[in-house]
């Protein structure tokens with residue numbers, strides 16, 4: 288089960304939240320306008336006690352019913368104005384903040400597309416999903432509510448205390464006493480809450496990963512009857528999240544209790560002192576009523592500070608989680624030339640054309656230091672128009688080698704050239720126009736069959752689509768309910784493995800690429816379909832330079848020559864027949880499991896390994 292929890296660094300919530308400024312800047316006028324409207328609305332609430340004082344000391348003391356009615360009318364107008372202004376505030380922020388959320392989400396998605404494959408290998412998908420959904424929703428809510436109300440409430444509290452001190456400064460000082468302990472308590476609360484907020488948000492990410500894996504792997508779970516153990520594991524994770532949420536609730540309840548009780552005690556003390564002053568004739572009854580009403584009107588702005596701080600902490604955590612992804616460096620662009628200078632290779636210009644690997648070495652970024660590289664000293668030349676099969680035992684590095692050509696990973700040493708141009712000197716878009724890929728595990732997207740295939744080439748039309756479908760022997764699509772417009776489900780689950788592979792193959796050939804990289808693309812086809820696809824593919828391969836990972840002799844037959852990969856090194860290059868005759872390991876790999884060719888040693892291991900052809904790069 289994935290579990291990702293990052294302890295919050297020694298950080299300031301305000302500094303984290305300030306990073307949102309570039310997104311907020313375009314809507315700042317509306318946001319500040321809404322805050323100003325809310326401040327006016329909130330301060331209108333503070334005028335109500337002053338009207339009460341006027342009613343008590345004036346019309347009530349003078350037994351003037353007309354004055355009381357007038358006072359009531361003032362109160363009604365103030366109440367309606369307050370409500371309308373709060374409504375206006377909400378209207379002002381709703382649309383721009385939805386826009387802020389959408390643009391952050393779009394940036395995150397675009398960035399994810401540009402991050403190297405190594406990043407996606409490392410990060411659980413649920414962590415990325417939760418950052419793009421729950422975290423961004425939290426941030427929209429923060430900008431709409433806590434951010435404004437922290438400002439509004441702080442201003443209201445300040446204005447309220449000025450009114451209290453002006454009315455009766457001794458009683459006002461009594462209410463100011465709790466400020467010091469409350470500030471200390473709030474800062475302790477913030478530190479503790481930051482830790483659990485981060486934990487909870489990371490746990491939501493872990494939970495999302497499990498849900499996603501379970502949905503995608505539902506066939507395996509059902510097939511192996513693992514639903515109970517999966518459910519149990521899921522329950523374990525959700526219990527852990529529940530525990531963290533309860534920790535959050537406990538902290539919030541604690542701060543809430545203090546924030547409510549301490550000011551109440553101060554108001555109680557002010558009430559007793561005020562009553563004594565009224566009895567002594569030092570204070571008018573109206574002033575005491577107004578003083579207490581103002582103090583009570585400040586209760587909500589003070590009490591709300593607890594959960595506003597909590598929401599701000601969660602939002603600071605969400606901001607950090609968002610920028611953890613956004614701060615990760617995108618794929619490196621061209622090393623030497625600037626993108627505008629680089630031009631696609633021209634096979635006519637280069638005698639040294641084709642696909643050439645020169646001293647290529649590769650080590651995965653997360654490999655242990657000191658461990659052997661996955662690929663080492665790879666020198667291989669695939670001539671223009673030639674098809675090279677790549678054969679090797681499981682784990683020998685075939686997929687890794689093919690992934691270097693479209694730069695899904697960058698070689699850690701050496702270089703790869705296409706028709707004489709170093710692939711690192713090309714823009715990635717150019718490179719990926721030149722090179723098409725089809726992997727053993729074909730991924731289809733939630734789109735129509737046609738759209739899935741046409742993803743392989745910009746600007747290709749229906750003619751190219753039909754040609755590609757024909758090459759890949761994917762004519763079955765015309766029998767689907769809506770032909771090429773049939774939507775295939777997430778990952779094409781509604782299609783068989785062989786059908787998906789044929790569509791992935793069609794996608795690889797639709798753009799008639801100059802270079803093709805096929806990672807065992809026919810493994811899920813029945814022998815008859817495989818024969819048909821091979822016949823059509825042979826025509827395509829004639830006009831491209833291709834590298835094809837092959838596990839079976841039938842796939843090897845598509846190739847002009849074969850390169851044997853042994854433990855990350857090219858150990859032999861030759862035609863299928865040559866290698867069958869001269870290389871025991873190759874013969875063993877091609878013979879199928881259980882077969883023990885006569886030239887293998889008695890322990891079943893290859894008796895000899897032919898070294899790589901000296902001139903394999905020529």
Ligand SMILES: Nc1ncnc2c1ncn2[C@@H]1O[C@H](COP(=O)(O)OP(=O)(O)OP(=O)(O)O)[C@@H](O)[C@H]1O
Pocket residue numbers: 408651653654661679680681682683684685686687688
């Ligand atoms: N993302 C990764 N991070 C670290 N190591 C990896 C990663 N992907 C593959 N490896 C390791 O690299 C080695 C070569 O893997 P690769 O998938 O290239 O082998 P392969 O020859 O294609 O195997 P197969 O025939 O089974 O598909 C293996 O030891 C594998 O464990």
